[in-house]
Amino acid sequence: MPTNHEVVVDNHGIDWSKIDEIEIVQAARDKGPSGWFIRFIYFGGQERYHVGIYSGRNELVLPNLSPAGARYVLRTLAYYARNRIEYKGPADWAATVDA
Secondary structure, eight states: BBBSSEEEEEEEEEEEGOOOOOEEEEEHHHSSSHHHIIIIIITTTOOOOOEEEEEEEEEEEEEEEEEHHHHHHHHHHHHHOSSSEEEESSSGGSOOOOO
């Protein structure tokens, strides 16, 4: 949840000016029957993504988001960011600039 001072996840916050990096990765799934069950029964066949927000040694992670949810979080972070933030993840999900 963004506030005017920080981004807050599970009651832990990072000040906007101290965010160093945002990373989006595809959630790993086991190749066996349990992985199939989780992906196709529990999540309806959709891929899931983790969004990591990093500041020095601190991190906030939003796990198992739908692609639309992960894009929404990324674009919200980009909207509220006060400075450039390094981004690692799918290239076509948000407008980026070369450093």
